[in-house]
Amino acid sequence: MTESVFSADSVPMLALGYRFQWEPAQDCFVLLYPEGMVKLNPAAAEILKRIEQKKQTVAELIAELKVAFDGADLDDDVYQFLEEAHDNSWIRAE
Amino acid sequence: MTTAGSEQNKAPGSTGGASGMNVRDAIRQPLWLLAELTYACPLQCPYCSNPMDFANVKKELTTEQWLTVFRQAREMGATQLGLSGGEPLTRPDLVELITEARKMGFYTNLITSGVGMDAAKVAELKEAGLDHIQVSFQASSEDLNNLIAGTDAFKHKIEMAKAVKANGYPMVLCFVTHRQNIDKIDEILDLAISLEADYVELATTQYYGWAMHNRDQLLPMKDQLERAEAIAHRYQDEQHGNMKIYYVVPDYYEERPKACMNGWGNVFLTITPDGTALPCHAARELPGMTLPNVKDSTIHEIWSDSNDFNRFRGFDWMKEPCRSCDEKEKDFGGCRCQAYMLTGDPANTDPVCSKSPDHHLILEALEQGRLEANKPVMEQKPLVFRNPKNSKKISGF
Numbered sequence: 001m002t003e004s005v006f007s008a009d010s011v012p013m014l015a016l017g018y019r020f021q022w023e024p025a026q027d028c029f030v031l032l033y034p035e036g037m038v039k040l041n042p043a044a045a046e047i048l049k050r051i052e053q054k055k056q057t058v059a060e061l062i063a064e065l066k067v068a069f070d071g072a073d074l075d076d077d078v079y080q081f082l083e084e085a086h087d088n089s090w091i092r093a094e
Numbered sequence: 095m096t097t098a099g100s101e102q103n104k105a106p107g108s109t110g111g112a113s114g115m116n117v118r119d120a121i122r123q124p125l126w127l128l129a130e131l132t133y134a135c136p137l138q139c140p141y142c143s144n145p146m147d148f149a150n151v152k153k154e155l156t157t158e159q160w161l162t163v164f165r166q167a168r169e170m171g172a173t174q175l176g177l178s179g180g181e182p183l184t185r186p187d188l189v190e191l192i193t194e195a196r197k198m199g200f201y202t203n204l205i206t207s208g209v210g211m212d213a214a215k216v217a218e219l220k221e222a223g224l225d226h227i228q229v230s231f232q233a234s235s236e237d238l239n240n241l242i243a244g245t246d247a248f249k250h251k252i253e254m255a256k257a258v259k260a261n262g263y264p265m266v267l268c269f270v271t272h273r274q275n276i277d278k279i280d281e282i283l284d285l286a287i288s289l290e291a292d293y294v295e296l297a298t299t300q301y302y303g304w305a306m307h308n309r310d311q312l313l314p315m316k317d318q319l320e321r322a323e324a325i326a327h328r329y330q331d332e333q334h335g336n337m338k339i340y341y342v343v344p345d346y347y348e349e350r351p352k353a354c355m356n357g358w359g360n361v362f363l364t365i366t367p368d369g370t371a372l373p374c375h376a377a378r379e380l381p382g383m384t385l386p387n388v389k390d391s392t393i394h395e396i397w398s399d400s401n402d403f404n405r406f407r408g409f410d411w412m413k414e415p416c417r418s419c420d421e422k423e424k425d426f427g428g429c430r431c432q433a434y435m436l437t438g439d440p441a442n443t444d445p446v447c448s449k450s451p452d453h454h455l456i457l458e459a460l461e462q463g464r465l466e467a468n469k470p471v472m473e474q475k476p477l478v479f480r481n482p483k484n485s486k487k488i489s490g491f
């Protein structure tokens with residue numbers, strides 16, 4: 001991977017034209033974008049849901065996830081996901 | 095105007111391999127609904143893929159009928175809604191259709207020439223919840239010259255492209271290339287850069303409908319393509335991280351066909367202005383179609399049970415060389431409509447494939463195009479423009 005885009009105080013946002021929603025027919029959360037769709041696994045959905053719900057820093061996002069998932073050690077996973085999601089142009093950093 | 099699903103690579107947060115819409119799931123769903131709202135269009139592009147006899151279609155679906163189609167498709171899992179035509183902006187109920195589609199949870203894509211749009215309209219569409227606008231520079235070569243010269247005729251279009259961006263949409267421009275304009279792609283790309291476009295699609299003319307009729311005049315020459323490709327790649331490098339450029343090679347110059355519609359009756363559903371349901375927008379012209387209509391049947395019945403949608407599903411219908419070919423899951427034997435138009439049998443291998451015994455037809459078409467291109471201008475066949483008058487004349491009604 002190239003150099004990282006996200007740090008503790010950057011604010012991840014959905015990229016322009018991307019929409020996050022629940023798809024009953026797929027039985028999962030998805031990202032919709034011009035002429036396409038990605039089905040999300042539960043972990044990705046938990047992160048993107050929070051990105052979509054409110055503007056917050058990565059540190060705040062991780063804190064929130066820790067509360068929701070019994071203090072699990074998930075920092076690295078979150079950062080890794082954010083970088084990959086950014087590589088795929090799903091999200092941008094503010 | 096036509097549109098195709100884009101590809102999504104396997105991505106980190108996506109469920110085990112099943113990313114994107116181009117997956118052949120065991121259960122097929124009409125994920126992509128293309129609503130050709132109308133055949134009315136202020137332009138007359140000679141490479142339009144609408145059927146030659148479009149002027150025969152008098153009665154368009156009503157607002158209520160369209161909304162029923164949307165609802166039924168949505169229930170079956172459709173997420174992407176393409177609104178095209180003709181020119182969709184000529185439908186007075188466009189805003190209402192978008193508002194309702196958005197409420198149903200569709201991702202709404204408007205595919206427009208921009209003619210008939212003004213800044214207030216863009217704002218209104220945004221307000222209605224429209225997700226994405228693709229402005230197609232669908233113009234004859236003469237208009238294209240105007241465009242590049244920046245004359246009044248295209249000022250409007252350019253203003254529209256800017257209004258699209260000002261309303262918070264990514265600016266997605268589409269240019270359909272062919273022999274008469276492909277030499278200008280550097281100028282086209284410069285224009286896109288000056289407009290600060292986010293995506294530029296250099297689409298290739300697909301030889302259906304009007305484009306097929308004008309094929310001799312539209313097929314690009316090999317040296318033109320080589321030049322265009324080199325230019326496209328140079329701009330891709332220069333614009334990396336800024337403007338995304340998609341460049342598509344015309345399949346007549348390929349050795350393998352495109353994976354048409356990601357497989358017949360697999361993810362795509364087209365509804366024409368009069369309510370005919372098609373597995374692909376050109377399929378109306380195939381022999382032996384029953385042409386189910388949404389006025390008589392539900393989307394579910396059409397998708398699951400109709401002859402048309404089952405006809406070329408899977409692999410059992412295939413003939414040789416496709417049947418025993420190990421690439422069939424990649425390209426599904428190519429395009430049924432192209433196989434029919436060129437060989438007379440829609441179940442044949444798409445002649446674009448070099449394994450097809452009919453591949454010489456493609457080479458002959460290219461040769462014929464070359465002969466035509468080399469004639470003195472005065473002797474060249476004129477382009478036939480897509481308009482109701484020509485439609486009636488050619489289809490003989």
Ligand code: SF4
Nearest residue numbers: 095135139142180232
């Ligand atoms: S004439 Fe041109 S703009 Fe109108 S529907 Fe055909 S391709 Fe589209």
Ligand code: SF4
Nearest residue numbers: 416419421422427447
């Ligand atoms: S023979 Fe048929 S399946 Fe094989 S590559 Fe050609 S078109 Fe595709």
